Amino acid sequence: MADVSTIQLDKEIIESLKEVREYPRQTYNELIKKMVGVYKNVKKRNQYDELFEEYDNVVISGITSNISMKSILRIYAELLKRYGPQGWWPLTELDNSAALNITKSGSHKGYHPGDYSYPRTKAQQFEICIGAILAQNVSWPNVEMALVNLKRLNALSPGALLKLRPASLRQSIRPAGFYNQKAKKLVEFSKFFLSLSRRVPSREELLRVWGVGNETADSMLLYGFKIPSFVIDAYTRRIFVSLGLIDEKAGYDGIKAVFEASLKPDIIVYQEYHALIVEHAKRYYSGKLSD
Secondary structure (H helix, E strand, O other): OOOOOOOOOOOHHHHHHHHHOOOOOOOOOOOOHHHOOOOHHHHHOOOOOOOHHHHHHHHHHHHHHOHHHHHHHHHHHHHHHHOOOOOOOOOOOOHHHOOOOOOOOOOOOOOOOOOOOOOOOOHHHHHHHHHHHHHHOOOOHHHHHHHHHHHHHOOOOHHHHHHHHHHHHHHOOOHHHHHHHHHHHHHHHHHHHHHHHHOOOHHHHHHOOOOOOHHHHHHHHHHHHHOOOOOOOOOHHHHHOOOOOOOOOOOOHHHHHHHHHHHHOHHHHHHHHHHHHHHHHHHHHOOOOOO
């Protein structure tokens, strides 16, 4: 028999424990043990996350129903209050004058906080889409260098990109890493983009394009085609797993479904929430991410 001891709890604490029990016969010992596990998980953060310390109570109540609509909305409100509009997706043709006052780490070039009119042209739309491909497994400054190289070659359009010699294409996107594979992905997507004419693709169509996965497809839809499709990335997983709000083994589609069920299908909210999660994670969860 395990060692036991007697402790005294305030009636208020006992009532709170009753409220968060997962099933009627769950013992206080089982419940507290699970709470301690959640709390330990929170404390494994890379560093002290002052913004989300107040959400420890959400984590505890989340034992019953994991993530809730209320907690998702509250976290979005807190992130927006702290960092403000982020102005995603950056474009190479924009200067940084509009982003001088943006609360954002890293480069401000090409961002447009508060202006949700982009993309305004097919060229901008294409740039966003190939940027999403180039951004796979690499930081944005590297993507920006690759895009600038393509721009110097006048290859930021699907037709021009397809006319590039394979060696020139690979060399131009070298800063983005995995340049052999990404060059093939850009070629395949350029062909697909041309086939669309002015039609907006479905998520299923995008996922059938070689080299386009869930996160890339959702990024293209949300920022390039202005379709409310919430983007789940490694940062999202890290923050919300750390808070105990989602299971570490939860799949992409499952997490995406929870966010979309909790938020109205609003382009601005979806764009800002995703960008704000990235900004916050860069500040407080800067260790190596796993997809």
